[in-house]
Amino acid sequence: xxxxxxxxxxxxxxxxRLTALFSRLPGLGKKxxxxxxxxxxxxxxxxxxxxxxELLSFHETIKRCKNCGAFTESDPCIICADPDRExxxxxxxxxQDVPVIEDSREFQGRFHVLGGVIxxxxxxxxxNLSIAELxxxxxxxxxxxxxxxxxxxxxxxxxxxxxxxxxxDTGITITRLASGLPVGGDLEYTDRLTLSxxxxxxxxxx
Amino acid sequence: xxxxxxxxxxxxxxxxRLTALFSRLPGLGKKxxxxxxxxxxxxxxxxxxxxxxELLSFHETIKRCKNCGAFTESDPCIICADPDRExxxxxxxxxQDVPVIEDSREFQGRFHVLGGVIxxxxxxxxxNLSIAELxxxxxxxxxxxxxxxxxxxxxxxxxxxxxxxxxxDTGITITRLASGLPVGGDLEYTDRLTLSxxxxxxxxxx
Numbered sequence: 001x002x003x004x005x006x007x008x009x010x011x012x013x014x015x016x017r018l019t020a021l022f023s024r025l026p027g028l029g030k031k032x033x034x035x036x037x038x039x040x041x042x043x044x045x046x047x048x049x050x051x052x053x054e055l056l057s058f059h060e061t062i063k064r065c066k067n068c069g070a071f072t073e074s075d076p077c078i079i080c081a082d083p084d085r086e087x088x089x090x091x092x093x094x095x096q097d098v099p100v101i102e103d104s105r106e107f108q109g110r111f112h113v114l115g116g117v118i119x120x121x122x123x124x125x126x127x128n129l130s131i132a133e134l135x136x137x138x139x140x141x142x143x144x145x146x147x148x149x150x151x152x153x154x155x156x157x158x159x160x161x162x163x164x165x166x167x168x169d170t171g172i173t174i175t176r177l178a179s180g181l182p183v184g185g186d187l188e189y190t191d192r193l194t195l196s197x198x199x200x201x202x203x204x205x206x
Numbered sequence: 207x208x209x210x211x212x213x214x215x216x217x218x219x220x221x222x223r224l225t226a227l228f229s230r231l232p233g234l235g236k237k238x239x240x241x242x243x244x245x246x247x248x249x250x251x252x253x254x255x256x257x258x259x260e261l262l263s264f265h266e267t268i269k270r271c272k273n274c275g276a277f278t279e280s281d282p283c284i285i286c287a288d289p290d291r292e293x294x295x296x297x298x299x300x301x302q303d304v305p306v307i308e309d310s311r312e313f314q315g316r317f318h319v320l321g322g323v324i325x326x327x328x329x330x331x332x333x334n335l336s337i338a339e340l341x342x343x344x345x346x347x348x349x350x351x352x353x354x355x356x357x358x359x360x361x362x363x364x365x366x367x368x369x370x371x372x373x374x375d376t377g378i379t380i381t382r383l384a385s386g387l388p389v390g391g392d393l394e395y396t397d398r399l400t401l402s403x404x405x406x407x408x409x410x411x412x
Contacts, residue, residue, distance in 0.1 A: 013279060014260065014267040015305075021257045025242050036231050038302040041277060045265035051227045052261030054220065059251035061220040071247060073219060096244040099221075 015041075067137070069113030069130055070098045085110050090147045091134065091163065093117055093156070101149065109147075112137065117155040118162060129159070131166055138170045145173040152179040152197070221247075273343070275319030275336055276304045291316050296353045297340065297369065299323055299362070307355065315353075318343065323361040324368055335365070337372055344376045351379040358385040358403070 015037055022033035040048050064070070065077035072078070079085060079098075088109030090101060095113045114129045138146065146167060150156035164174050180198030181190055190198075221243055228239035246254050270276070271283035278284070285291060285304075294315030296307060301319045320335045344352065352373060356362035370380050386404030387396055396404075 014264060015277060018260045018264060021260060026245050027238060032233060039232050040264065041268060048261045048264045052258045054224045054227060055254045055258030058220060058224060058254045062247060071221060
């Protein structure tokens with residue numbers, strides 16, 4: 001038997017290329033990427049075309065709103081352009097947090113995307129976040145309250161404290177989303193920090 | 207507070223469309239599809255373009271080899287066109303099984319993709335598989351041995367028996383891949399059927 005290099009791989013070039021591209025996505029290893037590729041091969045070609053066309057135009061279609069930083073197809077985004085939105089600003093870490101809060105229908109105000117949280121070890125300092133822009137918006141848009149909705153992590157809390165200091169001179173109300181036991185959660189499986197927060201933030205019932 | 211329908215969703219149209227397309231892939235729910243979409247948004251646009259272009263041309267680039275049924279960019283495929291391949295045919299269920307065996311470097315012969323296994327309950331009958339083509343190839347390509355590499359399932363075994371009968375008149379050697387304990391496997395966690403096979407197929411050591 002005379003093994004003639006791995007010529008099969010050459011014939012599978014497009015399959016390999018697509019597998020390599022898919023495996024760069026988070027949570028997709030080479031195996032699962034390969035499974036997707038073969039699934040696509042066995043699916044109606046219209047699917048690959050639709051996905052391909054969507055991806056080709058994706059970055060041209062989706063921009064960042066210059067006012068709030070959310071992902072949008074129009075600039076300013078529909079939320080910033082809506083005069084009926086209440087004069088509250090909900091501050092979130094990342095643009096993908098905006099639809100999460102919108103879908104909850106809990107909040108009728110505006111948004112401000114920080115672009116991260118202060119994390120000096122990762123090289124993210126206050127000046128890398130859109131905090132100055134937030135300060136300017138509070139004045140310009142006559143905001144009544146800033147709701148800090150960063151994740152309840154050490155970095156999120158640090159960033160919240162920092163923003164609170166920066167906004168002090170505006171004199172407006174600054175709040176932070178409540179942190180505690182998640183609905184449907186189980187006390188037995190709750191970590192100590194969450195439990196501690198739910199104690200400190202306990203609500204009077206009578 | 208006056209809720210003005212979910213206008214945010216409209217502004218996120220392309221994000222929603224891409225999420226919906228990704229969530230049609232196996233193993234990707236709406237949540238994980240969304241995570242991929244936001245990852246792509248935050249990645250260099252060249253990535254989305256590369257993935258999009260690959261997908262647009264994918265079904266035009268990848269064909270089925272008319273001789274063996276494997277996925278290929280040229281027809282006949284590089285394996286079928288290679289005169290140095292040994293006159294053995296390895297019969298597999300699906301086209302994606304071919305690169306798995308090629309990568310193992312265990313086999314220097316040709317392939318034949320059945321396109322499935324006999325499963326009457328799923329509406330797959332012998333005439334839906336490329337068994338007649340296999341029979342023709344055995345004669346035409348002067349094959350010496352047919353190695354049946356269908357999965358060791360009830361359907362795989364049924365299909366192997368059926369092919370064995372169909373090829374009887376050719377008089378060639380027909381073999382089936384060994385089934386038994388996987389390398390690195392643990393007897394304690396081996397199912398009864400696999401254990402039974404590994405007993406029946408036990409190999410003499412002296």
